Amino acid sequence: MKRYRKIGFKLTPQRLAILDCLEGNTSHPSAEDIYRRLKKKFPTMSFATVYNTLDALTRKGEILEITIDPERKRYDPNTQPHHHLICNKCKKIVDVTINFKVTIPERFRRSFEILGNHIEFYGLCRECKKKGG
């Protein structure tokens, strides 16, 4: 619960609400998703606070900013290296916590220090497939 303290920034009610909203959330919400969900509880909550907090958390490595949806940034509280499955139709994003071995040849490593990788699988989720692609 209050393992949040170790993040090392001031825990305000707004920030706690954002953290709670993110905790275990596998829906990869955008800033707006979070804002919309939170303003019920905090009608005075500002967009800037959501952006500031998400930015602070990203810089502290507590969450990941994911760049899959061309329309907006999305955030993922799961900071373990993992991959994603994206529905081309509804843009739903599903976590794939499997470790794939993809090794890039030496010739690339000579000009680039590789620090990690991320695989996006794309396709059609069952719901969208039913409705016809």
Add this chain to the structure above:
Amino acid sequence: MKRYRKIGFKLTPQRLAILDCLEGNTSHPSAEDIYRRLKKKFPTMSFATVYNTLDALTRKGEILEITIDPERKRYDPNTQPHHHLICNKCKKIVDVTINFKVTIPERFRRSFEILGNHIEFYGLCRECKKKGG
């Protein structure tokens, strides 16, 4: 050269210029990069034309819209399935035209029809590493 005809849309001078600018271009330019480069030759060129054309080409499958840079869309004339290497620092994107075998377990395939995948390798390019990360 005029294999462009088969694309099946009207080939105007502006569109030809955009196509030429893209042809064999491995720099993954953004709409603005293209616009800036083209308005020298076509001072009357409008941003809207660049966006419309990129959009039309994307829908026709002639180019790919790539969603790696959180700030803007970038375009890639290489429509063969391939992967990318991104420098965390300067955001340079390099093509990796290697076929990796990444097979996702059956349990994912049951709820998702997988149509493809894209691997992003991220790290530091030589130049940025020299300057110190």
Add this chain to the structure above:
DNA sequence: ATTTTTGTTAAGAATTATTCTAATGAAGAG
């Protein structure tokens, strides 16, 4: 060779996502 249709362009307005700014406020240090 006109007319009609269809699709393209340019300019700028509009929209959307995000960042910045300035004023205010709360919490902790002294």
Add this chain to the structure above:
DNA sequence: CTCTTCATTAGAATAATTCTTAACAAAAAT
């Protein structure tokens, strides 16, 4: 209590992209 620091808010500003509209040009139909 007063000072300092950092967070919050509202709203302005910015940046990327999309939309709208009018003028236009090529192709198709007459």
